[in-house]
Amino acid sequence: MPSIKVAILGFGTVGEGVYRILQEKRDEIKKSTGFTVEVEIILVKDKNKKRMPIKGIQITDNFQDILNNPEIDIVFEAIVGEEPAYTYLSDTIEKGCHIITANKKMFAEHGPALMKHAEFRNVQIGYEATVAGGVPIIRTVTNLLSGDQVKRIQGILNGTSNFILTKMRKEGSSFKEALFEAQRKGFAEADPSDDVSGMDAFRKLMILSSLAFGEQPDWDEVPVVGIDHLPSNEITDAAKEDYRYRHVADIWLDEKGEPQGTVGPALIGANHPFFNIDGVDNAVIVETEYLGSLTVVGPGAGMYPTGSAMIADLIHIIRQQEAVLIPN
């Protein structure tokens, strides 16, 4: 039976989601690709941490074990932060393996360099999970680009901010109360500063800019405002006038054909596609030359939505590479 061997870097929310889906959908993946996908090795930081039971798979805290394993075809990356993730993925590409990442912080900064490196080494990169979790925005924009030109992308790209704004509007909660509730429900990180300051949405916007426009604006020139200074009475007053605050990341091409972006709270009227996007959902509007405007909505985070975006990347890579993936 032909099989593809994969490694998973990181076994937290996302890494575990990838592992679970690979086990639960083993037969479906085989039916759809013709390959059995085997998890060969998992990289973690702390081998002694208590985790779900995993049988017959090597758990390591040494990345060299993955790099030195000649059987690995594809590496999933779901660790946190720019380094060592960037170095690990550069080494993985150099070795000739395909990579699939969820790490938006790393990919916003180093995605362009990784893409060039991957092209040079003739391997593929899946990064659907870096933007809007389970919403298939990377695939959608990629498909649109084959016969059309993207002019603008607007997104609610941070589910935590949207949850907080929704709670402040609906229940009159203060920012602190709504943030506490987001943390209690597991939507916000223990350190939520990247979410509420707008930096998380900014990084996702930069990934979309690279994809849609082939370049990112100068990061210093993009105004980034979070939701952390928005008074709750402004949110409830706006709601009385049938307006809602959404945290919107916006990127477009100016008259010179250069990308310009903004990230911050915006007042949205009842006719706008973002008006009804409540809670932790994400939404993205893509405007193109020929299609006009298209809105995609869905869960922006979580074990299964994010894991399933990475599995969709896996299936895409297998189908594209079927001729060159040598069955083990």
Ligand SMILES: NC(=O)c1ccc[n+]([C@@H]2O[C@H](COP(=O)([O-])OP(=O)(O)OC[C@H]3O[C@@H](n4cnc5c(N)ncnc54)[C@H](OP(=O)(O)O)[C@@H]3O)[C@@H](O)[C@H]2O)c1
């Ligand atoms: N959570 C989501 O819904 C979501 C959605 C989209 C994208 N993402 C992105 O996906 C990535 C993973 O997120 P997560 O929520 O799964 O994080 P998490 O639950 O904190 O898990 C992180 C995992 O990475 C491992 N790790 C951290 N640093 C490492 C290092 N230096 N070497 C080896 N392993 C290391 C940790 O090992 P230990 O288990 O030993 O601590 C842990 O297993 C992040 O980049 C995040 O931004 C997350």
